[in-house]
Amino acid sequence: MSMLTTLQISSSAMNAQMVRMNTTASNLANMDVVGSSEAEAYKAKKPMFKTVMETYTNNDFQASVSVSGIHVTERANSKRYDPQNPAANGDGYVFMSNVNSIEEMVDMTNASRSYQTNVEVMNATKKMMMSTLQLGR
Numbered sequence: 502m503s504m505l506t507t508l509q510i511s512s513s514a515m516n517a518q519m520v521r522m523n524t525t526a527s528n529l530a531n532m533d534v535v536g537s538s539e540a541e542a543y544k545a546k547k548p549m550f551k552t553v554m555e556t557y558t559n560n561d562f563q564a565s566v567s568v569s570g571i572h573v574t575e576r577a578n579s580k581r582y583d584p585q586n587p588a589a590n591g592d593g594y595v596f597m598s599n600v601n602s603i604e605e606m607v608d609m610t611n612a613s614r615s616y617q618t619n620v621e622v623m624n625a626t627k628k629m630m631m632s633t634l635q636l637g638r
Contacts, residue, residue, distance in 0.1 A: 504633075506563050507626045511619040513565035518619070520548050520568045521612040528600045529609075535581075535595040537588050542578040543598035545605075546571050574599060 528545045536542035551569040576599040584593030 504626050504630050508623055510564055510566070511622045511626070513567065515616055515619045517548070517550050517566045517568055518612045518616040522609060522616070524548050524571065525605050525609045525612065528605050529602065532598055532600040532602060532605075534598050535583075535586065535588050536578075537590040537595065539578045539580075539596050542596035543600065544578070545574040545576070545598070545600045547574060547608075548572070576601075 524546050531543040534543045549569045549572050551567050553565045553567050555563040555565065578596045578599045580594045580596050582593055583589055583595050586595045589595050
C-alpha cells in the first residue's frame with residue numbers, strides 16, 4: 502500500500518464524516534419543527550456508510566469510504582395537545598419531530614473525533630513522505 506493510498510482513504514473518510522456532521526446539524530436545526538400529522542412531522546436522518554474495496558491483493562490495497570444513502574429513522578413522532586398552535590390538526594394536536602438531542606450530540610462528537618483522527622493520519626503520512634524525501638538527499 503502506498504502512502505498516497507493512505508491519504509485517499511483518510512480523505513474519503515473525512516468526506517463521509519462531513520456528511521455525518523451536516524446531517525446531524527440538520528437534525529438539530531429541525532428538532533422543534535412540528536407538523537399537523539405524523540407524516541408531516543420532521544423525521545431524523547442518519548447517513549449510511551459503505552466500504553468500497555477497489556483493489557485487494559498482496560501487493561496492492563485500495564479502499565475508500567462512501568455514503569451509500571441517508572436513512573430516515575423509524576422512531577415514532579410524539580404528539581402534544583396544543584390547540585393554539587397554527588399547525589394543530591382538527592383535534593388540537595401537533596406532532597413533534599423524532600429527533601433525540603442527546604443522541605445527536607453524541608453523533609456529532611463521534612463524527613468530530615473521527616474527522617480529527619483522519620486529519621492526524623494524514624499529517625503522520627505527510628511527515629513520513631517528507632522523511633522519505635529527506636533520505637534521498
